[in-house]
Amino acid sequence: MTDVRRVAAHFVAALATSTLLFAGCSTPARPDRMTSEAAPITESAEPPQIATVFVTVYGDDVGGFASHFIPLPRSDFEKALLDTIAGSRLFAATSDPAAADYALNVGLISLVVPQWSGTATLETSWSITTPVAREEISRKMVRTSSPSPFSRQREATENSAKTNIAAGLKWLAEQLGPREDQG
Amino acid sequence: MRAISRLLIVVICLSVSGCSINRATGTFDPGKDLVNSDIFYVERFAPDKRELNKTIADGINVRGYTATFGPAGEAPDDATVIVTYVDKWMWDITNYMIELTITFRDPESGAALGSGNSYHTSLTRLSPEEMIEEVLTNIFSADTGEEPAEG
Numbered sequence: 001m002t003d004v005r006r007v008a009a010h011f012v013a014a015l016a017t018s019t020l021l022f023a024g025c026s027t028p029a030r031p032d033r034m035t036s037e038a039a040p041i042t043e044s045a046e047p048p049q050i051a052t053v054f055v056t057v058y059g060d061d062v063g064g065f066a067s068h069f070i071p072l073p074r075s076d077f078e079k080a081l082l083d084t085i086a087g088s089r090l091f092a093a094t095s096d097p098a099a100a101d102y103a104l105n106v107g108l109i110s111l112v113v114p115q116w117s118g119t120a121t122l123e124t125s126w127s128i129t130t131p132v133a134r135e136e137i138s139r140k141m142v143r144t145s146s147p148s149p150f151s152r153q154r155e156a157t158e159n160s161a162k163t164n165i166a167a168g169l170k171w172l173a174e175q176l177g178p179r180e181d182q183g
Numbered sequence: 184m185r186a187i188s189r190l191l192i193v194v195i196c197l198s199v200s201g202c203s204i205n206r207a208t209g210t211f212d213p214g215k216d217l218v219n220s221d222i223f224y225v226e227r228f229a230p231d232k233r234e235l236n237k238t239i240a241d242g243i244n245v246r247g248y249t250a251t252f253g254p255a256g257e258a259p260d261d262a263t264v265i266v267t268y269v270d271k272w273m274w275d276i277t278n279y280m281i282e283l284t285i286t287f288r289d290p291e292s293g294a295a296l297g298s299g300n301s302y303h304t305s306l307t308r309l310s311p312e313e314m315i316e317e318v319l320t321n322i323f324s325a326d327t328g329e330e331p332a333e334g
Contacts, residue, residue, distance in 0.1 A: 141294035
């Protein structure tokens, strides 16, 4: 009977240890770590503002399902995108479509994460339309990959968002920025 | 012995709880709408040996649209929507589809217009036809602004 109790005690200890170890898996991603300060859209210290945009982020939370990696909530991605836009000074975001030069729609499509370690790939769909009539001007698939080591699960999700936002805004600047042939 | 019995119950509960996860989502670009004149082309996912692209095309056709299917990169010139998909399978007594993602894409840019995903673990598994139907229903519902079907 004593042996049985000892085995049971060890089992409970193992269960508690594994629970504590995996508790980190449920830690949510941090939107402030998704803003792309580390990957500036422009090298210019005083970039000219290009346009005011009305931003819509659509789609469901992506990634992290049936995986030990951290999911990317749509609301966190949207906040990071708006913060990066504000920080870039290339664009200004407005909540009033009538006050915008363009509407920017960004769809969260998928975040493919590895089973253990490898690369996380985030796909988003970016489109620029006129703000009121919603006539499409341009559309772009932005698919970015970032390293996803097993020991950096939360960072992998945050880096995926940050890299993707930087790539998307770079494309936006190319589409809406002053062209060289315009002097 | 009572302690071991309790532990076994806890372990079984923890193990089985992961077997009944359901998730079904659908999303569509709010700035874009499907129209009856849209022509779909369903590209076969390279690892797919079951020709799910044919079943997906059938599911689109019954909704009143024109859809054809075939290998990737061979869409007809008049296709206005390219459909791609990724299916994942698991083994639990028998092989079953655990996850299906279908994406509607713009033929020129490859960018997604809409996407849907269904995830059903072993205890609530669905047939591939049911999974396809569920995902398509959720994508078309998202286009019209309806709530997605329950997973």
